[in-house]
Amino acid sequence: MLQRNCDEDSQLGAGSSSSSKVQRVGKACARDALAAALHEACAQAGVSPRQIVRTCAGITGSARSEIAEVMRDLVISIVGGQVEIVGDVDIAFEDSFGTEPGVIVIAGTGSIAYGRNAKGETARVGGWGYPVSDEGSGQWIGAEAVRATLRSQDAGQTTELLQELIEKIGATDFQNFIVRLNANPAVDFATLFPVVLSASEKGNAVATEILRRAGGELAGMAGIVIERLFKKQPVSVATHGGVIASSAVVRGSFGKEITGRCPQSALLDREVDPARGALERARREFKATSA
Amino acid sequence: MLQRNCDEDSQLGAGSSSSSKVQRVGKACARDALAAALHEACAQAGVSPRQIVRTCAGITGSARSEIAEVMRDLVISIVGGQVEIVGDVDIAFEDSFGTEPGVIVIAGTGSIAYGRNAKGETARVGGWGYPVSDEGSGQWIGAEAVRATLRSQDAGQTTELLQELIEKIGATDFQNFIVRLNANPAVDFATLFPVVLSASEKGNAVATEILRRAGGELAGMAGIVIERLFKKQPVSVATHGGVIASSAVVRGSFGKEITGRCPQSALLDREVDPARGALERARREFKATSA
Structure with a gap:
């Protein structure tokens, strides 16, 4: 997202492209993807990339210094x-709270809870990657759905949801499904999230229970951040990401759990826009360095 | 394991080698491994492999017909x-119960519960491979330990167990540990089981709780098999595999849970030897076909 100057809220251009995640697509593809998105935004704005005076990039995995260095270059x-x-979490937090204290929970493909208090202390929970973290994320939900439907079938119950998961993965039959689940590279379980969501909306109890548990897991993560940074002090909690945005069950369960665990917390009721957060951050830092 | 004839219990020879799992090492390596083990057993017995009149092979994954065909060839x-x-489960069951009814729970690298009732009906639960099945197995225990210690660290708690897991995986530090957890091919979490076991024995509460839960998961799997095949009828339950054999916590938790869930069940108190099961089966089938 491109913006003209410090005092305007107008967006001049936006661009998007394929993944620029270095860990996944490699350096060359990441650069091409980034360049494509930037050139698209610049074309819309009628400026050259070289005219840009300050850039803030929120990038997944940039807590790792070697990733941050590659992306900076x-x-x-x-x-x-x-x-x-x-980090991508930083710009989502920025849009939610600016320089104020707060806690944000993000649940998309992965999941993370992050917070900052009035003293500037920060804490994070989760986001260490599937299969040992990212509870309540799209990957977690997809894997839990497979796990639950396999168990249901083992128990001799009808499993329409299992059939939908088999089809979504592109497996030819149950045996092939099992082969795919154990293949290398591993199945991207996040691709199963829409199947679970749709099944829940059609009344599937197993799917709904998984989404409810996802909300509980996310609230548990936020609860640890709140406990570490805010104790019994009031705190505002923002949410972001496809899982929370698209599932009323996840939102409902999250809200109920977080209120129960942390009565001093209040949910921030507005959409979070990480791109706007990056702009805000670039603008603030630009003011600071040009002052 | 080699045996001379139908009426003797004497073992003539035994051989072992590297993995003959076709799915993992490929057909050529699997054949070499199988041949090495067979030739070792035959050398001890002083017979040629071509002199063997009946072979029963219990092989992981042979419920899949393409695996069974390859192994047969x-x-x-x-x-x-x-x-x-x-299947490998069949020969463990054979040694436990012969042609009688019963339920067996196996927990090694993976986990499975299997049973057969007096009508000859069978049921299985689990064993569909990590990461969506195999609860209570070595892989499950290792992954749960990583998950729990990451969460503990996120909560700001000391995590000596985490440091031990990092070292066992061969990671250089925490960041490298995270990279390894998300790398392809995936970490073999079963290799972490001894670390969890040892930590539990030294009094680590997190490790002990995971082993306790593993026993509960395995009892839950057995419970489903019992419910499907035996309802309220008395049933004998055998256990096998490294996880159950080496952890008193897993055994204790399993025993307590299974007795609570299925009061009609009785634990079989003897060691299960799958190789002996294969011999028994070969002997019985040989008698049947030569009669």
């Missing part, structure tokens, strides 16, 4: 001016 | 006589 090779690389 | 290319390929 990629961004600098494309745009002019100053460049700041932060 | 491999075995036939080495030994003479009749060949029967069955």
Whole structure:
């Protein structure tokens, strides 16, 4: 997202492309994807990438210094001016709270809870990647659905949901499904989330129970962050990501659990836009360095 | 394991080698491994593989017909006589119960519960492979330990167990541990089981709780088999595998849970030897076909 100057809220251009996750697509593809998105945004705005004076990029995995360095080099090779690389969580937090205290829970493909208090202390829970973290995420929900439907079948129960999961994975039959589940590379369980969501909306109790548990897991993660940073102090909690945005069951369960565990918390009731957060952050830092 | 004839219990020879799991090592390596083990057993017995008149092979994954076919061809290319390929679970069950009814729970790298009642009806639960099945197995225990210790660290607690898991995986530090957990091919979580076992024995509460839960998961699996095949009828339950054999916590928790869930069940108190089960089965089938 491109913006003209510090005092305007107008968006000049936006671009999107395929994945620029270095860990997954490699450096060359990541650079191409980033460049494509930036050039699209610049074309819309009628500016050259070299005219940009300050960039804030919120990038998954950039808590790892080697990822942050690679991404910084990629961004600098494309745009002019100053460049700041932060985590994707940071820009979502920025849009939610700016420099104020708060807690954000993000649940998309993966999941994470992150917070900052008035003293500037931060804490994070989760987000260490499937299969040993990311509870309540799309990957977690997909894998739990497979697990639950396999168990149901073992127990001799009808499993329409299992058939839908088999089809979604593209397996030819049950045996092939099992082969695929154990194949390398592993199944991307997050692709099963829409199947679970749709089944729940059609009244499937197993699917609904998994979504309800997902909300509970996310509330548990937020609860640990709140306990570490805010104890019994009031705190505002933002949510973001496809799982929370698209499932009323997850939202409902999350809200109920978080209120029960942390009565001092209040849910922030507005959509979070990480791109706007990155803009805000670039603008603030630009003001600070040009002052 | 080799035996001379139908009426003797004497073992003539035994052989072992590396993995003959076709899915993992490929057909050529599987054949070499099988041949090495068979030739070792035959050398001890002073017989040629071609002199063998009946073979029963209990092989992981042979419920899948394409695996069973490949293994049958491999075995036939080495030994003479009749060949029967069955699952690894079948030969463990054979040693536990012969042709009688019963339920067996196996927990090693993976986990499965299997049973057969007086009518000859069978049922299985679990064993569909990690990461969506195999609850209570070595893989499950290892992954749960990583999950729990990551969560403990997120909550700001000391995690000596986490450091031990990091070292066992061979990671250089925490960041490298996270990279390894998300790498392809995936970490073999079963290799972490000894670390969890040892930590529990030294008094680590997190490790002990995971082992206790593993026993509960295994009892739950057995409970489903019992419910399907025996309802309220008395049933004998056998256990087998490294996880159950080496952990008193798993055994204790399993015993307590299974007795609570299924008061009509009685634990079989003897060691199960799948190789002896295969011999029994070969002997019985040989008698049947030569009668």
